[in-house]
């Protein structure tokens with residue numbers, strides 16, 4: 001029986017994972033049983049209506065799989081997804097069709113997600129055809145509006161994806177995601193393939209659209225400074241499990257889990273405080289086919305003791321808005337572990353965002369920089 005750890009009040013929750021699990025078939029073995037890859041393993045948390053929720057963790061820890069499960073691009077092996085009070089985990093593809101427009105995805109690589117043989121206009125129009133905007137004239141008008149809203153021009157509708165830069169292609173992907181009237185948009189590394197200057201423009205655009213369209217955003221990004229800049233709350237994943245969850249500022253100011261503390265050292269800031277944190281992450285992530293017993297982090301944790309390999313720590317509520325899965329979080333709490341708001345907000349990334357915001361506000365949004 002999975003404990004109810006929805007982490008938000010039901011009336012404010014738009015999306016909830018309950019014991020969400022997805023195992024994949026692992027690579028075939030010549031002898032013996034093929035072990036399954038436990039990409040997401042018993043994750044429970046809730047996402048609030050209108051918030052930006054970030055999912056962080058090292059490569060392979062299950063972020064993309066969790067994101068796909070949350071909007072039913074993937075079916076769970078076990079557990080449930082509750083969207084607006086409705087259990088959507090067992091819905092068939094046909095039953096999901098009516099909800100598909102409300103739950104949208106923005107991909108890391110906009111080029112491979114845009115059909116190269118379709119014009120931009122057809123790409124943005126397609127979701128409206130699927131989701132019932134009947135008049136062709138109304139659809140065309142809406143395409144022009146959406147292209148304008150993401151900083152492209154109406155005449156771009158007649159061109160093909162290869163005629164655009166990476167940043168412009170991501171804007172096309174965003175316009176397409178908006179076309180079906182979404183309530184939740186998941187961005188899986190939506191800016192990491194873009195040039196640094198373009199990243200800031202796209203992040204700013206997403207933030208503006210979130211306000212304007214009343215969206216709930218779920219963001220996956222490797223850049224922890226981008227996460228701090230954008231998100232209200234953060235969930236930290238390790239080997240398929242959620243190991244810490246909290247409000248962004250509080251979690252960055254004082255990460256409680258040793259893994260989160262180690263992740264914070266990866267933020268490249270020239271700060272004496274950052275240099276004081278000597279325990280970075282050592283060793284490789286263990287295989288998700290054979291995760292360590294007890295606490296999955298015990299093979300890399302500088303604080304591990306015998307209980308850690310024997311008993312799995314539960315995700316425990318440690319404060320108003322804070323959850324952590326570590327037996328010894330109180331003992332190992334380090335007042336110097338966090339990166340204070342000034343350190344991270346004052347770093348080059350945040351300054352870059354401010355700079356580009358003020359710079360782009362003075363310009364015609366219809367002519368974004370390439």
Ligand SMILES: Nc1ncnc2c1ncn2[C@@H]1O[C@H](COP(=O)(O)OP(=O)(O)OP(=O)(O)O)[C@@H](O)[C@H]1O
Nearest residue numbers: 024025037039058059060061062063064065066288
């Ligand atoms: N379709 C699949 N079949 C088999 N294994 C898969 C499949 N999709 C993901 N996995 C495995 O599940 C685990 C989690 O993968 P996932 O892509 O969710 O991680 P991630 O945190 O998004 O990583 P990254 O940061 O590199 O994108 C990995 O071990 C991955 O190899």
Ligand code: SF4
Nearest residue numbers: 295298301308326327
């Ligand atoms: S439970 Fe033990 S191994 Fe796991 S994070 Fe806490 S101290 Fe480290």
Ligand SMILES: [Mg+2]
Nearest residue numbers: 063064065188
């Ligand atoms: Mg991924």
